[in-house]
Amino acid sequence: xxxxxxxxxxxxxxxxxxxxxxxxxxxxxxxxxxxxxxxxxxxxxxxxxxxxxxxxxxxxxxxxxxxxxxxxxxxxxxxxxxxxxxxxxxxxxxxxxxxxxxxxxxxxxxxxxxxxxxxxxxxxxxxxxxxxxxxxxxxxxxxxxxxxxxxxxxxxxxxxxxxxxxxxxxxxxxxxxxxxxxxxxxxxxxxxxxxxxxxxxxxxxxxxxxxxxxxxxxxxxxxxxxxxxxxxxxxxxxxxxxxxxxxxxxxxxxxxxxxxxxxxxxxxxxxxxxxxxxxxxxxxxxxxxxxxxxxxxxxxxxxxxxxxxxxxxxxxxxxxxxxxxxxxxxxxxxxxxxxxxxxxxxxxxxxxxxxxxxxxxxxxxxxxxxxxxxxxxxxxxxxxxxx
Numbered sequence: 001x002x003x004x005x006x007x008x009x010x011x012x013x014x015x016x017x018x019x020x021x022x023x024x025x026x027x028x029x030x031x032x033x034x035x036x037x038x039x040x041x042x043x044x045x046x047x048x049x050x051x052x053x054x055x056x057x058x059x060x061x062x063x064x065x066x067x068x069x070x071x072x073x074x075x076x077x078x079x080x081x082x083x084x085x086x087x088x089x090x091x092x093x094x095x096x097x098x099x100x101x102x103x104x105x106x107x108x109x110x111x112x113x114x115x116x117x118x119x120x121x122x123x124x125x126x127x128x129x130x131x132x133x134x135x136x137x138x139x140x141x142x143x144x145x146x147x148x149x150x151x152x153x154x155x156x157x158x159x160x161x162x163x164x165x166x167x168x169x170x171x172x173x174x175x176x177x178x179x180x181x182x183x184x185x186x187x188x189x190x191x192x193x194x195x196x197x198x199x200x201x202x203x204x205x206x207x208x209x210x211x212x213x214x215x216x217x218x219x220x221x222x223x224x225x226x227x228x229x230x231x232x233x234x235x236x237x238x239x240x241x242x243x244x245x246x247x248x249x250x251x252x253x254x255x256x257x258x259x260x261x262x263x264x265x266x267x268x269x270x271x272x273x274x275x276x277x278x279x280x281x282x283x284x285x286x287x288x289x290x291x292x293x294x295x296x297x298x299x300x301x302x303x304x305x306x307x308x309x310x311x312x313x314x315x316x317x318x319x320x321x322x323x324x325x326x327x328x329x330x331x332x333x334x335x336x337x338x339x340x341x342x343x344x345x346x347x348x349x350x351x352x353x354x355x356x357x358x359x360x361x362x363x364x365x366x367x368x369x370x371x372x373x374x375x376x377x378x379x380x381x382x383x384x385x386x387x
Contacts, residue, residue, distance in 0.1 A: 188215040216368060
């Protein structure tokens with residue numbers, strides 16, 4: 001059994017112990033003593049720590065697979081000629097480590113300065129970014145070569161009526177709207193010392209892919225949650241994002257009935273692929289909630305590659321979802337394939353050889369053009385805390 005499976009088994013066993021402890025220490029009104037609460041918090045902290053270990057190992061496993069995989073050409077030259085091949089890739093990274101520029105690298109010279117990244121690295125960057133960003137795992141991703149992608153959206157359906165003989169056929173209420181996905185620019189810059197660059201034992205590709213994946217992924221994730229649609233995507237948890245499906249009676253506590261109401265605020269056609277997305281601190285509170293039969297509604301995943309569940313539906317954790325405070329929307333539920341992420345086809349990556357030369361450093365920067373928006377309001381609903 002591999003380490004991820006062992007950790008999942010360990011977490012499942014610890015969760016059973018935690019539930020048993022809480023069941024024996026809770027009073028009928030759900031209260032526990034100060035001493036027992038401290039013990040529970042310690043057990044829960046260990047659960048969270050094991051969960052983070054699993055996430056790190058899964059990300060590492062995904063990166064190792066991508067680095068060993070055969071790459072498919074992705075990046076375009078300014079004249080749309082695909083560039084790739086092992087020879088070009090070796091020349092590119094040798095040049096980055098200060099080993100000279102071979103003739104083969106000249107085909108990768110960007111007209112505006114610097115070198116365009118070889119195909120293999122561009123694919124690594126895209127896949128690494130997907131590993132860091134839960135929205136890219138559950139949303140719909142579309143590629144566009146235009147600055148504006150128009151998405152036609154029909155309302156929920158035409159009205160159909162029974163008609164008497166010779167009677168006039170009534171006009172349907174079917175209408176069409178249009179949502180526009182734009183192309184907002186996102187950028188990230190990092191620096192590396194020349195000593196680091198010249199170290200042949202250093203895995204430069206993995207390091208840069210990891211760094212850009214983390215920084216760009218975090219910025220995207222925040223915008224997909226809280227972006228206001230001005231120079232960035234429109235987030236689900238902001239005005240213009242997903243509508244509120246239910247509001248709790250309390251400003252500081254979520255109850256079982258609130259989760260049931262949220263689930264049923266999404267119409268049945270959209271529930272088949274629906275998932276929960278919430279903050280880790282909210283998950284901490286959800287772990288203590290039981291259903292009408294006294295069963296905890298949160299259940300840890302015991303199989304590799306599967307998420308935890310609430311009421312048998314997958315639950316994903318995103319640190320940019322608002323925490324539990326009065327008036328905040330703290331959880332989303334629905335079919336995230338109706339949240340569209342529009343990517344421009346090329347991710348731009350460049351090397352700044354001269355800008356930081358006086359510090360004996362080399363700069364790298366990546367830019368991406370992306371937008372995100374919920375295209376069908378009925379597909380995802382929010383749980384909002386009381387005021």
